[in-house]
Amino acid sequence: MKIKSLPPLLFALALTACGADDGGGGLATDDPNGGYNNGGSDNYADAGAAAPSDAGSGDVFVPEEEEFLVREVATTSAYVFVPNSSEESNTVAKIDGRDFSIEPIPVGQEPTVVRAASVDGVGDVAYVLCEGSSTVAIIRADMEVDRPEQQVNLLTVPEEVNSLALSPDGRHLLAYIDPDKPLRADTSVASLQAATLVRLGDEPKDDAAYELSVTRLIDEIEFTEDGEQAFIVGREGINRIYLNDVDADRFVPPLPLDLSQTVFPPKDLEIEVSADGDFLVARSSEFAGAALYRPPTDAAEATLRLVELSAIPTDIDLFLEEDGSPGVLATLRDSDELAILDVEATLEAAEDAVPEPEILAVSDTQPGLAQLTPDGEQVLLYTSLVTTPMLGVLDLGERALRAYPLRNQIRSVAVSNDSDTAVVVHRKQEGQAPSDADPLTFFQYNHGITLFDIETGYRRPVVLQGEPADLVMTQDGEGNALVFVMQQSPDPDFRGITRIDLESYRTDFFSLARQPTQLGVVAGKVFVSQESEEGRITFIDVATSSQRTVSGYELNAGID
Template identity: 30%
Template sequence: MRRISVLTLGLSTALIACSDSNLIRNADGAYDESDTGASDDTGAAGESPDDDDDGASEREDDFIKLLPATTNQYIFVVNSARDTVSRVSVPSLQVLTVEVGSRPKVVRTTADNQRAIVFNEGSDDLTILNAETLEATVVPVLPYLNAMVLSDDGVWAVVYRDSDEEDDGSTGGAQSFNELSIVNTVTGDHFSEVVGFKPRQVKFTEDSSRALVVSDEYLSVIDLSGEDPEVQVVEIAEDLLDPPPAEEIEVSPDGAYAFLRQFGEDSIALVDLNTLTVDRLPTGQNPTDLDLSPDGASAVVVSRGSNELYVFDVENPYGAPEVIALPSEEFIGSVQFSPDNTKAMLYTTAALVDHYTTWDLATGELTVRPLIKPIQSVNVTPDGGALVVFHTEADAEGADTTSEFYGEWAMSMISLTDFRRNAILLSAEPTAYADSLDGRWGFFVMEDKPFLEVLDYDNLGLTEIKLRSNPVHVGVLTGTSYAYVNQDHELGRLSFYDPDAELLETITGFELNSGIEH
């Protein structure tokens, strides 16, 4: 490993006083590498929902592909084109860049803040960095893998080939679609295991004692509690010759049950993780979304085909579910809970529908509300005070062709107190988004546009900050409301913005000890 450069940028007093913040991702509000198998098609203008449900998957957007990782002191940012990782210290904003393997794809930090784990797709290895000293341990993994998931305790990394993700394909003579790598990030030990064909998702139990690998036919349960991982495979598809796509998995907080949704099935699979038995829970026609409530007490299934919600008791999932009829004229396939567990948003991303429904969890009241355009992705702010909707470029059937928003990208901020909204016309598609944990500020960037967009959730206002080059992704520094933007620049460029002080500072050429700009 070679250290390339060190630069320090002064931190304002206003920044030091900022409240806690963190990265968030997409419609879930929490980063998860899972892919639901949903289509990326936002539809052509004028496309409308099919009354018989045309079978399209709901879309859950992965806004940030090269998501930075945080500890209580540092931010780690992948520079994939330059085979490096940059560490930003908080609050000094000192930047230190180190070389890692070829084509680093993702970096994750461990829960104890001691290590940063980098998956290098080009060199087929992990670089395990000491967060403080940046000393590196390199662990080879199997070739042709393209995704990594880290356990909550930070001890285990599972590297696998995500069948839903595009990659460069095999250049060798043989390739397995069943093998994955398991790495103990503390000891550096590597284990190769065989799981179901073409894994779609990997998830850990909350106590990190098991890793669950989902493929269409099987759920592979990997016991991580012993010295070496042990794999058991459970059949989850009733038709092994033509299994339905496995799109989602949710795990009960106590690790007792796994709930699996398979596209097109009129039930979900319930796996008892202690006995490894599988049961089917009826859910109505064509369930298209599965989520746990924020308190972990309920598993909620949206059955788009029968226009119903099925609410299961997580502690007793075999009991009769509560069945809630949705508004008869609505086309609803997704659910998004507010973090405070008081309300949920019901909507679709599979058709061009320009309205959504709010669900009051205390009273059960369902209210249909308008939007300016159909939905591409949805996020509730961390404090539950506002709803952020990024819209499709395409329009709903019958949309006003004279509207300023017709045929354009747009987003909306909506108060979840009185439901007033601020609809904003965008010049390009949004590509990355982050919130401060206090729920005051949001930030996003757009494709090939040199701007940082700042959202003030207190008044639903927007401020546009000019950048010196096009952004790659955006995040929030640990323990602050301070945004950072990694930009497309051959020498490396990072900008930091303090929304309270309205201060932008930029480091350019941090890999080659180049200039600091203010």
């Protein structure tokens, strides 16, 4: 394999000093400047996990723990849709984020999962899984009607389904069985292969639902960027569905990948699908390499190419080179390398002449996971397994690497839409810090995040009094980037929202009367749902930080 030498590594030996606390709940800690692990790969045991194995050593492979705190919520640009959580409920609250008006919408029994989108030609639409009546309710929120129920169309789905996946254009929905979620007590567990494709019509009379038989024990569902195809990844293979072509109930055969189940076991398989559905790449914990696959078309047979690597990939990601050609990033944690695969060259090559990937030696980082910035120009490299990790920044155009140490184990990483700032959420270490703990130890034994300026490498650790359970990034009216972190805590004084200005790093905390449960953005405001039998949402103006609470919507009450 080709080993490419990188430009000199910019290696930060100590964290940038931090300022004093700028606001209520988030406390900026002082820089310890000492006793810091230099980022070597010998500290995996710090996190309580076994050291990652060498690909050929026969040791047990330790997977990375990737977590995403930015969660999917049922919002459009104007509305928040909240299911009534009371027993034997049959309503969803449609809350207008512009004027805080509340409208209870009758749907099916026991609404649980909601997805929403703005659909061209139709307006704002919400899809509601009503598990008590085995239906999906389609709510056309902008339809002018005399009564709220006239906005709703109910379609039947199998009683086993417990989750929803929505296509990017909002016109197709897959209701399926998520094996990680509980099934209703009165449903059958004999088959975990049932799913339903729901298609939104231009008019309610054109809505349709088709029952599908697909792979068992679904791990993930991916849609193409145009919303025309869906790929269902599960224990028995991968189903490809041309969404607009389905016009009846049907069995969907798996793609003929012909991957060995000993090398690519279905229970440990990561798949990434290209935006246009032209190809996919797979990795598993049993193979030191990756598989590139081009599905069959009317004009050509399927193509499968296996690319051997120096270690088992712990993560794979798709990206575009500067010339627009597709590539694959594979992190090789055990060999401290990053492999870059040329998709077209690999798929076009003969089976016995697969080109060697480009290999970047990244020994000063810990390349367990990779996350592309939204602009696609850089990739962040890190591991979730060590107590004092390194965060690497690789410029994909220049192939230039910089690396910086962080103070605590990484739980999750989110990048702002402008690709300027990363928010690193840390994992609080078990136990309590001693009363005489140094700043580094204190940070590790408390909840916290690090704000990371990607261009300069400046890091701003922030201690949080509650557990960070969700976060959103947005902008104020002047275009300044902001992050809002939802904190949960048994202590009423520490549950609420931390607002951070990513231009000045000012930190402000807003306490909430009830435990927060969900965070999102609607109509230029941040909203946070809270535990409440009668329903409770607080809206925070991103520019002024003024608050307004809507409560009692499950009982059709009013505004505080």
